[in-house]
Amino acid sequence: MQYRTYKFKELDTPWYWTFPNADGSTGTYINKDTLVYASGGAVSNYSIDQDYMVANNSTLEIAQETKAVAGQIIVLIDDSGAYDLGVVTSVDNENLKILYKSMMALLDTDILNPTRDGLGETSDSEDEEPPEISAYLYDGVDGTARILAAYFATNGVDKYRRLPIFVRTSGGGIDKIRTERVTETITKSAVATSSTLTIRVDDLEPFDDIYVTGSNSIGYNKTMGWCSATISNCTVGATYTVIFRLIRNVTVGDNKPYASALWSYKDNTVNVREWLMDLFDKHNVVVQFSLVFETTERAYIEIYIQRNTAPGRLLKNNIHGLTVKHTEESGARATVCQVINQETKEWLSTWYLLDDNTVTQDATAENRIQPYMLTVAEFDTENDGGATQKEAAEEAMLYSDFNHYINISMDRTSAMFPKNLSIGDAVTIVPELQEMGLEDEINDEYEDKIYKSIYTGRKESSSSSEVTLIFGKIRINYTDIIQMQQAKKVRT
Amino acid sequence: MRPTLWLKNDDGDIWNLRPRQLMTEEYSSFFATLDGTGFETKLKVARVKNDFVITEETPQQITITGTMYFRSPVNMQRFGEFVGDYTKTVRLFYDPSGKIDPRSQLDSPWYKHVRVTKLSSGEQDLKTGFWICKMVFTPLSAMWRRDTTVASSTTVAESDAHTYPFVYPYFYQNDKRLYLNILNTGERIGCKVSITNGSGYAIDQIEWTATSDNVRQYAKWLAAVGLPSGRTLVVDSNPATQKSVVQYGNDSDDVSDYQEANPQYINFVELYPGNNLIMFNLETIEGVTIEVSYTEEVRVL
Known part of the structure; x- marks a missing residue:
């Protein structure tokens, strides 16, 4: 070196x-x-x-x-x-x-x-x-x-x-207000009882346009929310399938930055x-x-x-010699936010944190997070960027999605060592494998068994080939904690 | 029959330690007073009343020692060149029956990876004329190993079921799937799976399962790997060489990010003691060649 x-x-x-x-x-x-x-x-x-x-x-x-x-x-x-x-x-x-x-x-x-x-x-x-x-x-x-x-x-x-x-x-960039075409596909089958078969779908949300395959006659009403297709020259007893493609023009964007x-x-x-x-x-x-x-x-x-929040890299505990240690921290810094005028200090609104990491003004909401921890957000009422009081409350209360500490140790000489991993890269971590028997079936719902995280640190030395990769935004080392607490004090 | 011993370096060169005719080969010497080819384990025990209960069993690194007889200093110098610098590892092959020829392509002899950690440089023995040196090999594994490779050969139409003779290991195919039966007589070991796509178009579905007794291991690589024709997916589950890459020519791409994230998929399947049935579920088996290699392990020969 x-x-x-x-x-x-x-x-x-x-x-x-x-x-x-x-x-x-x-x-x-x-x-x-x-x-x-x-x-x-x-x-x-x-x-x-x-x-x-x-x-x-x-x-x-x-x-x-x-x-x-x-x-x-x-x-x-x-x-x-x-x-x-x-x-x-x-x-x-x-x-x-x-x-x-x-x-x-x-x-x-x-x-x-x-x-x-x-x-x-x-x-x-x-x-x-x-x-x-x-x-x-x-x-x-x-x-x-x-x-x-x-x-x-x-x-x-x-x-x-x-x-x-x-x-x-x-x-980065602005999420501009624009119209996007969204397609909803409905597939419906029916058995023919005569030489002509009509397949109809009701109770649809209003749509702007429609394309139908597998039919020779189409009837529909955009605003009343129904459509039908007629198939002729059918064989009695045979099953026919029609695919309805409903097109809706949807307005998306809010002219605000993506971030x-x-x-x-x-x-x-x-x-x-x-x-x-x-x-x-x-x-x-x-x-x-x-x-x-x-x-x-x-x-x-x-x-x-x-x-970077879309996980691009995968670290799975199927690598020989790899160890995973995990510590979670409650993310909420505050549960109630009072928004005041930045200039006059006048009270403007009160917001409450919910357990799905969103905010509401409804103090009686059942999924409010406890205990009562107040924070105050100053709001620029004359801002020309379109910022709202709700956004000020969200900025003050919403907790980060990577509020954990994951420590992965592995051999840097292994071909499985994640090379080219850069600080800030989003990763998916699978901390533990499930042993499978002959009777066990594959279950595609495993989100609660993996961690979505972000790569934030690395420790290694020349005396050992073992490298410690650190993921998440909290630290458990005492001196690191003190350093982070001091930095937060400076920021606030 | 006297046991045979030989070394093989990374370049595939062989140094016969027990030549049949003493010192007739340029790259040979005689290795006598062989010791350390067995095993030793260290036990930690807890005493429970009058019984000792084993709490930990650790294999020990037993050095293999002996005495080398070189015919001349040139012979000794060539041995130094063969072994290379001190970072080089060589394989020490050992056949107690003495029947396997070091240059045999058919036999599958047992070996240990070793480092030459001592070669005392002695003087010429006046009685025999040999240069006599004490030598120590330090093994990098506790077990003797033997490599086995088996490759599929799908030369018949995939609609025609066919099997190969039932001699382990063997492939058979059925319903567009390839099956491989391996009998592992040793410990739980890793294996290397190589899937070469010669079908003419990319394969998106790459899955296999390995079943042994009541254990089933699942492996799946995502469609993003998109194994193009002419490329080889290599998935190696051996601890020292573990990797998952797609090879093309002399280059390769790491594809470990494209393995199935579901914790039910181990992806790097291993061979359990006993019979192991590996079922490969690809889109096609026509034009696809699968090669599986593994290393059997035993404690003593």
Whole structure:
């Protein structure tokens, strides 16, 4: 194993890249720096603690003194390429050790609140803050990309804060109001009692159009909700089948982002890392990092923002030597939310959390969650993004769907080790197999026997081939818990 | 008959440790005073009144030791080249009956994966003229192993049921399904299933079951694997080599994400002691070749 560290160097010629603005126009961003080699060498021992939820240090024991310094980007390299990535936090040349944290440490910096009054005018000046790029209700994916790009890769960014980045996203955008055609298929069979057979379906929801196969005469009424098909030249006693395809034009979308998030920060400054952690906690929006070295002198940090909840990877406990440990945590942070006016502090509405992780204003609802835990959400009544009081209550009360800790240990040399698994990837975990006998039948309903989770951490060291993969948003290690509680205090 | 012993490296080269005519082969030497080919287990017991109840039984790693007689230093040097660097593992074959020729393609001899962990470099013995070295093999398994591979051959129309002679292991087919009977005389072991699609079109349905006594194991790969014609699905349930890949040419894709998630499907079926009936349920069996290989294990030969 070897390591390389990289520092930033100003380019002779900056290069530009684009990302769509919220209004559909094109935003242009600038990279004035590149990444250049700073130091490198052999690694004698390593201990990696890569965790999205907590900023733990990973440790490298190196063979010779290094010129690496804190703040540089570090890459751990094995035979197959980049093995780990992070930001150097400490260098100890006396004991030949380098400590580094995950790339999120790069964003552990304060920025001017993007919704702060007074911002909003585009400027090319070198000494002004970037324009307003966030509204009260914003796109948790593309909006986040715009904020990062504006605060780290625009013309006016301070030279000691700017980063050579390129941002791309997945799962963002606006859920525009549109019409979609939905097809309902009804198959009906009947036995012919004469040479003509009529098959009729009643009590249908109103439909817009109809296609029928297996008939030569069709009768229907869209608004009265019935349709029939007549088949001629039938053989008495034979069974005939007709397929009705009912077409409905359905209006979908709400002109809001697919990943709607409410901007609740009111201080003048916002810590980027804390904001991104909160975004992950509430909306599963995850930020992934990689380094890109082009054949020219351009090199940059690619930031990939995605809202990943569809399980793409499968980890099943049918791998030799694999162990699964699981801890669940009650997700509810609050069960009652009083929404107040952000400006006047006037009470607006009260919302209650239900056991299906939705909210209601009905205080007598039978499936309300107990005990009474109050939270208050401030609501911008004059927001122009269409945000509602209900959304403010949901933002404050709904609990995350990955509120668990799953620890999977396995041998990294096994061909079954999930290679290319990136922090933030959604996974399906099957913790236990069911032994089957001759009498047992396959049951397709097994959702309660698997976990839908998200990959959030990895621990490993050179002294053992066993790797611990961590899934979910809570931690059980005491120091990790303290660190997360402290971060939440800062956020609130 | 004297037991025969030989080594085989990753390249398939053979080093005969017991040549029939002493030192007539360039890549041979004589390995004498053989010891450690048996087994040893360590028991943990709990005493219950006057009885000892076994709570844990752990096989021990018994080194295989002996003395090597090299004809010349060149012979010794070639042995070093044959074994390779210290990270290389070789297979030590052992036939107590001494009937199997190391180069036989027909016999299925027993072996252990071993590392050569000691080869003392001695001086020439003045009486015999040999270079005499103490040698230690450290085995990487407690059991002696033997590989068996059986492949289906569907040359008749799938509508015609046919069977092969009932000598284990054997394939037979019926109703577009292929059946494989394996008699496992040893412990519960892993196996490698290879399904090569030569049907001319992709196979979407890939399922099999393995039944032994009252246990039935299910395996299913999702249609997303879409095994195209000319490709091979390999599912290996052996602990050291476990994998599920689709091979094409010299490349392969990991398809473990496309296994059935239902916990009732083990997907990596194993062979239980006794008779095992594996039923392959694919869309077709015409043009499909199935190969199953497994490794029998015994404690002592």
